[in-house]
Amino acid sequence: MESLVVHSLPLDELKTYQNKIEAVPNEEVITAARNNILPDKLVIVIVGDKDKISQQLKNEFGVDAIELDNEGNNIS
Numbered sequence: 001m002e003s004l005v006v007h008s009l010p011l012d013e014l015k016t017y018q019n020k021i022e023a024v025p026n027e028e029v030i031t032a033a034r035n036n037i038l039p040d041k042l043v044i045v046i047v048g049d050k051d052k053i054s055q056q057l058k059n060e061f062g063v064d065a066i067e068l069d070n071e072g073n074n075i076s
Contacts, residue, residue: 046065
């Protein structure tokens with residue numbers, strides 16, 4: 001409820017939200033994705049035990065894990 005007030009949404013938003021999403025035509029979703037998702041700028045964050053997942057990331061996606069501290073500084 002707090003987020004409804006903070007964002008000035010109607011109190012019935014939780015009841016009507018899914019229908020609003022489903023009413024958006026597929027073409028509009030695809031256009032929005034093409035205009036806003038930039039693969040060369042994409043960052044994926046994976047949280048977990050580096051020793052357990054880094055080799056899997058390398059094998060399946062060809063990427064190296066980069067370890068960051070709590071401030072986002074590279075420590076790997």
